[in-house]
Structure formats: C-alpha cells, structure tokens
Amino acid sequence: MxxxxxxxxxxxxxxxxxxxVNETYFREAEEEVGRLLSHYETPNKTDQELFRMEIKNLPTYGYGIKGFILSMIELAIELSNGKVSNEIIAKMLDIGKDMIHKPxxxxxxxxxxxxxxxxxxxxxxxxxxxxxxxxxxxxxxxxxxxxxxxxxxxxxxxxxxxxxxxxxxxxxxxxxxxxxxxxxxxxxxxxxxxxxxxxxxxxxxxxxxxxxxxxxxxxxxxxxxxxxxxxxxxxx
Structure with a gap:
C-alpha cells in the first residue's frame, strides 16, 4: 500500500x-475477580458480567482503573445479593491498587x-x-x-x-x-x-x-x- x-x-x-503494556493487567485482574467470586458464579459468567458492568458504568466513571475497581465492587454486590464479605471487597481494592502501581x-x-x-x-x-x-x-x-x-x-x-x-x-x-x-x-x-x-x-x-x-x-x-x-x- x-x-x-x-x-x-x-x-x-x-x-x-x-x-x-496495559490490557494484560486488566486480563489478569479479571481472572482474579473470577476466582474471588467463584462461590457465586462461574468465572466465565463473572467475566461476561464484569464487562457488562463496565460498559454500563462508562458514562459515569469513564475509562481507566478506578472505574474498573468500582465496577468490580458493584458486580460483587450484585452477584452475591449484597452478601459479599468485606474481605473480598478489600481484595478487590488491592487488585486495583496493584494495577495502578504496576511498573x-x-x-x-x-x-x-x-x-x-x-x-x-x-x-x-x-x-x-x-x-x-x-x-x-x-x-x-x-x-x-x-x-x-x-x-x-x-x-x-x-x-x-x-x-x-x-x-x-x-x-x-x-x-x-x-x-x-x-x-x-x-x-x-x-x-x-x-x-x-x-x-x-x-x-x-x-x-x-x-x-x-x-x-x-x-x-x-x-x-x-x-x-x-x-x-x-x-x-x-
């Protein structure tokens, strides 16, 4: 051409x-979220639902890690019917902070x-x-x-x-x-x-x-x- x-x-x-490198870290985080929420849903379904949540929240949070963190937490609350533990929420926050501080x-x-x-x-x-x-x-x-x-x-x-x-x-x-x-x-x-x-x-x-x-x-x-x-x- x-x-x-x-x-x-x-x-x-x-x-x-x-x-x-950027997207690789999001994929790793999504896998970890699937493991954290495996008591409530299969990892594959959790991945699909997390994407749905991110897209729904784009007009509110925009793009980036912080919006991703909030979408993770919102999904955890939704899938667990509000029963998700503080420990899991804390681990999700740690996932987000780790992403932010990646070299x-x-x-x-x-x-x-x-x-x-x-x-x-x-x-x-x-x-x-x-x-x-x-x-x-x-x-x-x-x-x-x-x-x-x-x-x-x-x-x-x-x-x-x-x-x-x-x-x-x-x-x-x-x-x-x-x-x-x-x-x-x-x-x-x-x-x-x-x-x-x-x-x-x-x-x-x-x-x-x-x-x-x-x-x-x-x-x-x-x-x-x-x-x-x-x-x-x-x-x-």
Missing amino acids: EIDYSNIKVIGFDADDTLW IELLDGVEEVLKTLSKDYRLIVATKGDLLDQERKLEKSGLLQYFHHIEVLSEKQEANYKKLLKHLDIKPSEFLMIGNSLKSDILPLVNIGSEAIHVPFHTTWQHEKVSAKDTNGIEYRTVKNLTEILNFFKVK
Whole structure:
C-alpha cells in the first residue's frame, strides 16, 4: 500500500498498549475477580458480567482503573445479593491498587521511534482514561521529553479529534495517528481525513473490537512492530 506521509507535521501516539503494556493487567485482574467470586458464579459468567458492568458504568466513571475497581465492587454486590464479605471487597481494592502501581513496561522500539521522529515532527500523546493515572504513567515512562502536547480524551471520536487538531492549529491532512485500537485510533482519524497506522497488541479489550465490515475500504497501514514506522519517513 502506497500512502504518502510527506504532508505530515504532527504525529500522535496512543499510550496504553501502544507505548507500554496495559490490557494484560486488566486480563489478569479479571481472572482474579473470577476466582474471588467463584462461590457465586462461574468465572466465565463473572467475566461476561464484569464487562457488562463496565460498559454500563462508562458514562459515569469513564475509562481507566478506578472505574474498573468500582465496577468490580458493584458486580460483587450484585452477584452475591449484597452478601459479599468485606474481605473480598478489600481484595478487590488491592487488585486495583496493584494495577495502578504496576511498573511501566515499554513496548519494543518505543524510545527509538520517539527519539528519531521527534527530530523532524511534533509528537503528541492522544489517549483516553483517567487523567491522573495517565499522567502518572507518562511521568514514570521517561518519555515526556519527546512530546510537544499531551491530550487525555474522554472518548476517541471524530468530534474530539477535530477539536484536538483545531487546538494544535493543523489540518487533518497534516496529522498521523499511531495506535493499537482500530476503533479508537484508526477509523475516526481516517474518517476526518487524517492518516493512521495500526500497531496491533496481542490483547484487545472487547469494547475496542470492530468487524471486518467496519474496516472495509478504509485505507491505513498495519505494522507488526512500532520500529517499522521509521521505514515510512525520511528522518535525520
């Protein structure tokens, strides 16, 4: 696929599962919740119900670990008909705190790519989630020096991206987004006239999955590793 990036002035990066590991920790936490609530429901059913609870609570809590913690507790109360023990609730809180304090595990090639591209382009982070948590991750990552701007969006939708590009004072055609989610990082950008590169992560939250029909006819690149992106740019 021949896509011309010569007009690009600003490159945006998703954060979770694009720059560093994130979703893996949620999967581990879900398994632990299944074990904690196995007295009330099967782990598979608990996993399904937890996803339902998260989606129901998104308008109230938004994305991120804190909303996940509250959804865990609410589900425990619901499945147990209010009989869940304080001990289990305490263990759920510990699961959430452990997730928040996980060390940052950068994905392969991240710093090399940012260091190289930052010489010729303005780089930004465009992510969603809990503001405090994302700020903490960025600080711990050691990557802040490479970014011109940090934007934590409530939702990654076309309207939100348009506002961001207006704030950055660039045209959609001058922006390239790089991320692991087709739903959040790729499709909205292509739809507003920007470029996008998909870097799949081995684990994808169910809420972020799209069908083949959604991507049919949409032009974007997919790479296996972030470092492949450097092949598309003439950098110093």
